[in-house]
Amino acid sequence: xxxRWIYIGDAAKHCGEEVEIRGxxxxxxxxxxxxxxxxxxxxxIVQCIGDEKSLGEEEFSELDHxxxxxxxxxxxxxxxxxxxPGGFEMNLLSAKVIHKAEEYPIGKKEHGIEFLMKHRxxxxxxxxxxxxxxxxxxxxxxxxxxxxxxxxVLFDAPILTxxxxxxxxxxxxxxxxxxxxxxxxxxxxxxxxxxMALGKIFVFGPTFxxxxxxxxxxxxxxxMVEPEVAFADLNDMIELGESLISHIVREVVSNCGxxxxxLERNIDSLRRVEPPxxxxxxxxxxxxxxxxGADIKWGDDFGAPxxxxxxxxxxxxxxIHRFPKEMKAFYMKEDPEDSRxxxxxxxxAPEGYGEIIGGGQRxxxxxxxxxxxxxxxxxxxxxxxxxxxxxxxxxxxxGFGLGLxxxxxxxxxxxxxxxxIPFPRMLxxxxx
RNA sequence: UCCUCGGUAGCUCAAUGGUAGAGCAAGCGGCUGUUAACCGCAAGGUUGGAGGUUCGAGCCCUCCCCGAGGAGCCA
Numbered sequence: 097x098x099x100r101w102i103y104i105g106d107a108a109k110h111c112g113e114e115v116e117i118r119g120x121x122x123x124x125x126x127x128x129x130x131x132x133x134x135x136x137x138x139x140x141i142v143q144c145i146g147d148e149k150s151l152g153e154e155e156f157s158e159l160d161h162x163x164x165x166x167x168x169x170x171x172x173x174x175x176x177x178x179x180x181p182g183g184f185e186m187n188l189l190s191a192k193v194i195h196k197a198e199e200y201p202i203g204k205k206e207h208g209i210e211f212l213m214k215h216r217x218x219x220x221x222x223x224x225x226x227x228x229x230x231x232x233x234x235x236x237x238x239x240x241x242x243x244x245x246x247x248x249v250l251f252d253a254p255i256l257t258x259x260x261x262x263x264x265x266x267x268x269x270x271x272x273x274x275x276x277x278x279x280x281x282x283x284x285x286x287x288x289x290x291x292m293a294l295g296k297i298f299v300f301g302p303t304f305x306x307x308x309x310x311x312x313x314x315x316x317x318x319x320m321v322e323p324e325v326a327f328a329d330l331n332d333m334i335e336l337g338e339s340l341i342s343h344i345v346r347e348v349v350s351n352c353g354x355x356x357x358x359l360e361r362n363i364d365s366l367r368r369v370e371p372p373x374x375x376x377x378x379x380x381x382x383x384x385x386x387x388x389g390a391d392i393k394w395g396d397d398f399g400a401p402x403x404x405x406x407x408x409x410x411x412x413x414x415x416i417h418r419f420p421k422e423m424k425a426f427y428m429k430e431d432p433e434d435s436r437x438x439x440x441x442x443x444x445a446p447e448g449y450g451e452i453i454g455g456g457q458r459x460x461x462x463x464x465x466x467x468x469x470x471x472x473x474x475x476x477x478x479x480x481x482x483x484x485x486x487x488x489x490x491x492x493x494x495g496f497g498l499g500l501x502x503x504x505x506x507x508x509x510x511x512x513x514x515x516x517i518p519f520p521r522m523l524x525x526x527x528x
Numbered sequence: 529u530c531c532u533c534g535g536u537a538g539c540u541c542a543a544u545g546g547u548a549g550a551g552c553a554a555g556c557g558g559c560u561g562u563u564a565a566c567c568g569c570a571a572g573g574u575u576g577g578a579g580g581u582u583c584g585a586g587c588c589c590u591c592c593c594c595g596a597g598g599a600g601c602c603a
Contacts, residue, residue, distance in 0.1 A: 127566090128559040147560070163554090181563060203539055204564040205552050210595050211539070266601095282603090307601060308529060320603060399600075442603095451603060499603030524595090 105139030107174055107184040114173050117142065117186070120221070121166045121197075123204065124159070131159055133191070134181065135170055138226065143180035144170050146188035159191055165221065167194040216519055217528045227355035228515050231348055232504045238347035239321050239498075242340055243298045248323060251290035251297035253283030259478040266306035268316075279304035282497060285427075285482050287324035288458060291493055292485055298323040310523050311400070312512040313450045315501060317521035324495035330429075330439040330457040333494040334415055337443055337453050338371040340498065341413055345369045348507050361509045365446065368411055373443070375415040381406060395420050404448040413452070417441035426468040429457040429492075441496070449506035455496020462486040 101116040102109075119137030126132070129148040134141050148156040162168070169192045177185035202218055212219045219225055243250070256270070256277045267278040283299035290297040299322040306316060323336060349356070349366050356363055376384070385392050385402055388409075392402060406414055417440065418431055424438040431437035440456030459465050465486060469476055476483075504516040514520040519528065 123564075125562050125565055126559085127562050130560045130562075132562050132565090134563090143563085145561080177561095179561065179563080199538080199554060201538070201553095203553050206540060206564095208540070208596085210535095213595095303603085305602075309601065310529095310596095311598075311600095311602095314602075318603065397601085400598090454603060497603065502603060 101169070103139040104135075104137050104142045104182070104184075107140065107142060107182075110174050111176055111184070112174065114171065114189070115186075116169060116171045118169050118194075119167070121162055121164055121168060123164065124162065126160055129156075131156060131188075133159065133170070133188075135168065135186075136221075141182050141223070142174075142184055142186055143177070143182065144172060144186040144188050144191070146191065151188060151191070155191065158193065162193060163197040164200040165218075166197040168192060169194060213514070213520075213525065214527070220518060223358055225515065227352075227358040228504065228508050228510060229518060230355050231352050231359075231508050232500070232516060234348055234352050235344055235500065235504055235507065236319075238344045239300065239340070239500075241347075242343045243321075243323065247296065249290075249294045249297045251287060251294065251299055251324075252301065253280065253286035253290075253299045253322075255280050255301065259475075266308075268304050268306045281305050282320065283322050284324070284495060284497065287322050287495060288482070288485055288493065291324040291326045291495070292489065292491070296323070296325040296328075308523055312514075313400075313502060313505075315513055315517065315520055315522055318517070319500035320497045321500065322495060322497040324493065326491050326493045328457075328494045329492060330417065330441060330494060333455055333457070333496055334375065334417065334441055335371070337441075337455070337496055337498070338373050338413075338415070341373075341443065341452070341503075342369055342371050344503065345507065356508075359508050359510075361507070365411065366507065369413065369446075373413050373415050374410050375417065378416060378419045378437070381416050384409065395422070397423055400450070403444055403450055407444050407446050407448055411446060413446060414444045415441055416444065417456075424456070426472045426474060427458050427465065429459045430464065439494075445502065445506040447506065447509075450502055451499075452502045452506065453496050453498050455494070457492065457494040460486060460490045460492050462490070 101118050104117060104119070117135060117137060119135045122134040122136040122141055124131065124133045131146040133144040133146065135144055146156065146159060151159070170186060170188060171190045172186040172188045174184055174186050176183060201215055202222065220229060256272065257280045259278060267281060270277050270279065281303050283301060283303070287297060287299045290299070301319065302317055303320050304317050307314065325332065345366050349363055379394060382392060382394055385405060388405055390402055390405060398406070418437045419440050420436060421428070421430060421438045424440045428438035428440050431439050438456065442451050443453035444450065445452045459468065462483060465483065466476070469479060501513050501516040505513045508516065510516060514522065
């Protein structure tokens with residue numbers, strides 16, 4: 097594209113030049129015969145100054161009454177200006193209104209969350225939401241970079257599936273011609289087939305869970321990246337998970353400085369995130385929690401308060417591994433050194449943002465899996481294709497899933513996960 | 529699904545059982561360096577819905593609807 101107009105994000109490169117900017121009116125103020133327009137274009141906000149003399153009485157008056165979020169094309173000379181928000185300012189030569197907006201519902205003062213969620217399609221224009229969505233985009237990019245640089249192959253798992261992956265969680269059911277289908281709640285089983293075909297793969301896409309969860313950490317539609325590696329063991333996966341998280345954090349810290357500033361995110365705590373992370377066996381965590389006074393015993397899962405207690409004890413993400421078998425899915429490999437345990441691991445994010453990774457080594461023995469399917473009361477027929485993977489060249493293999501939105505929530509320091517995806521889907525929230 | 533809190537002007541919130549009010553936005557006017565600008569004027573209401581108690585209900589009672597926070601489950 098030619099340079100018919102510039103983006104505010106590139107303002108520094110065009111200081112002193114006469115340029116054109118295309119965007120929307122973010123805010124305006126008037127001081128007598130001086131007009132201050134804040135124009136945003138998605139890459140930033142620039143203050144434009146017009147006076148009645150150079151704009152003419154008619155244009156000045158039109159701009160003075162222009163509703164917020166009207167679209168416009170402004171032309172003028174860019175200069176550095178300490179008094180202007182963003183550090184740059186444009187002396188207006190002309191301002192052409194493309195569309196005069198109706199009265200904009202989102203005002204400059206605070207709004208309640210119900211109102212904002214109903215106007216999510218407009219809310220995403222505000223400064224803070226733009227920053228979060230830019231961080232999300234950078235996190236996604238850093239995930240692709242990480243796996244492609246390491247020779248992984250992107251392997252797309254289906255979204256419509258004949259059945260559940262784990263059987264326990266609630267599924268969204270959809271009509272599939274004369275049959276029923278379900279929205280995927282994990283690409284993992286398909287990822288395992290991919291790893292047997294391509295060696296090391298990653299699945300990256302949306303997943304769906306019809307859980308009636310109503311917390312700041314849950315969405316019914318969320319994105320997950322799930323690597324799966326043939327011949328890798330639990331330890332390899334923990335190391336891969338540590339590297340992935342560290343890579344994401346480094347990329348965000350070095351490329352999203354402006355956004356993190358807007359979000360008032362403390363960057364020092366993010367800079368500390370380098371491998372190795374603290375690692376604890378499940379039983380060690382139970383002992384730690386008991387010492388801290390939690391009412392928990394071997395065999396219990398960690399609830400939200402326990403998770404917070406764990407993350408408060410460290411200033412990095414924490415790896416917890418070797419959980420009781422009963423707590424984990426049927427496809428987990430048993431610990432050869434302790435048959436009560438499964439070779440699974442979780443990574444708990446710092447500052448109470450919860451579990452961001454869950455994974456482990458997969459069971460590779462056909463008879464063991466068959467016994468686990470029976471134990472978990474799952475229908476064997478639907479796993480027929482999956483069991484084939486243990487019939488034709490079964491190998492040790494491992495993988496994990498990293499939740500995108502929880503990771504973004506942690507990096508941005510957001511109060512609630514609903515702000516980390518453009519249009520969140522939650523219990524009772526399907527609009528807009 | 530359970531527990532707790534809430535629903536009053538377009539928005540954010542006030543209002544001992546006794547005349548429904550403020551700030552912001554929108555409208556009009558003033559101001560040549562504003563920073564969620566400021567100042568002035570005027571306007572804005574079926575108090576979520578249905579029923580009940582009372583001389584009198586935004587407020588008390590019953591049911592319903594909607595939302596938020598938390599729990600369990602999970603990424």
